[in-house]
Amino acid sequence: MSFELNGRFNTAKIFTDFIEDGAISQILNVLNNENFKDSIIKIMPDCHVGKECVIGFTMTIDDSVCVNLVSGDIGCGVLAYKLKEREIDFEKLENVIRSNIAMGAEDGFIKNKLINKLPINSLYCGKNIKLETSLRTFFSLGGGNHYIEIDKSEKDGSLYLVVHTGSRKFGGEIAKFYNEATINQYMNENFNAEQKIDEVKKSLIPAGRQREIPKLIEKIRKEEANFRANIKEKFLCLRGKMFENYLNDMKIAQEFSNLNRQAILDCIVEKMNLTVVDKISSIHNYIDLDNMILRKGAISAQKGEKLIIPINMKDGCIIGVGKGNPDTNCSAPHGAGRVYSRSEAKEVISMEDYIESMNDVWSRSVEESTIDESPLAYKSKDEIVNNIESMVEIEDNLISIYNVKSTKFYEKK
Known part of the structure; x- marks a missing residue:
């Protein structure tokens, strides 16, 4: 439809x-x-x-x-490792993840060598953001809908190690800087306070009216503040050299996100002594620079492109191949999409129903603090499957059998 x-x-x-x-x-x-x-x-x-x-x-x-429109969590996405193993000790896996992977608002526990692959020196906004602080969030999962899980293939029983996370504070700092740059660009074009102040000085100083200048400057600054406050919510666009700089820095944030997911899964694979036989990755909240398509909560589905769509904590993921349909901007959904906002979910979903919906999944993350991530908070898998025929050829369904998220009970103090 x-x-x-x-x-x-x-x-x-x-x-x-x-x-x-x-x-x-x-x-x-x-x-x-x-x-x-x-x-x-x-x-x-x-x-x-x-x-x-x-x-x-x-x-x-x-x-x-x-x-x-891109948002702060630039390059957020899903990475899945197909495993050779057919059985996993979930108790051991839980301990490995909780001991080695930072969650929630925490910085990464341990420095990870993959961060060295990030071209930090090519970042245009590097001197204008909290760079060191944001880099410390590398090798961390975050909270909310970010997760690590084990999914089982309906087709052949293969197991997949899956992570959903993004660029953490690093992407947020970049987005914050360029959002402010957009506002400044608009201000310079539509309310140039410095130019107005210069005009006041040029007019009053020759006339010997210097005493009037401070009050007029104060008035201009108030007008500037009011003008700025009224444009905060508008969809302003960044242009020119700053637009080009943003594309460069956004691409680096995407790489941060990619490396972050890889660091997390590689750590788990090493600690659990697992064997990876294949990898699948799909990202959202980014600009596809090859095709100049902005995707906010959507993934690329170019013709023949392997992709993965997460559904919820219970229903796992869909693996498919893109159809490259220009009528859909060669895109596909990045997930199931929410039925209830986080606040609504906490009001209408009971813990009893949440627990029951997760009966078939090994998880210690089913608690009050994650009820807004209950499968019941999302659209059904059928709703997505029935609407992606023009976008994706479905190859397999992965069913969640283990899931871990950031929880209040387990977060480190």
Whole structure:
């Protein structure tokens, strides 16, 4: 099921009819913005309300970008290692993960050599962000919907070690810097306070009216602050040299994210003495620089491209191959998409129902602090499967048999 949504300057194709009013409103905010009038916009089946924009959003870009549409967790994604082993000691695995992988808001426990592969010296914004602080979050999982799990193939019983995490504080710092740069660029074009102050001085000093200058400067600064406050929520676009710098730094954040996932899984493989026979990776919250497609909560599904779509803590993942359909921006959903927001989930989902939904999964993460990540908080697997036929050829279904997330009980103090 798909339909088109018309706005003032553009039209979006939405590949589901299971979409809440809030998500429709967020899509219309983009369609009603002239900055995006030339973009091709496609919305994925897992769409739901996001912070700045709807999740499950894809859009072609040219010579500008709205940093907020990409988000702070640049390059977040899923990496799966197919294992030779057919059985795993989950008690041992739990201890290995809890002892070696930082979770929640924690920095990485141990320095990992993979961080040395990151081209930090090529980062344009490096001197303007909390670089050392953000780099310390390498080799860490984070919280929320980030997880590590073991999935079992429905096709042949193979086991997969899977991680979902992103660029942590590193990506957040980059996004914060370029979002501020976007606002500054807009301010310089539409309210240049320094220029106004110079004009005041040039006008009053020759006339001997210097005493009036401080009050007028104060007035200009107040007007500047009010102007800035009123543009914070707009979909502003970064252009020119700063746009090019952002693309460079965003790519480095994507690499941080890729290496972070690899570091986590490699550590587990080494500690558990596992054997990896294949790897699959899909990322979201990024710009595909080869095709200039922005994907927020969506993954690439180019023709013949192997991909992985996580569903929830119980239903595992879908493995498939992209169909390269231009009608979907050669994209696919990055997950199942939320039915309830985090706050709503905590209100309507009971611990009893949460525990029952996870009966077939070995997990010590099923507790009050993770109830907003219950399988019941997400759209059903069928909802996604029924809407991706034009995007993905499904090859296998992976069912979750072990899951670990950041929890209040286990977080280190």
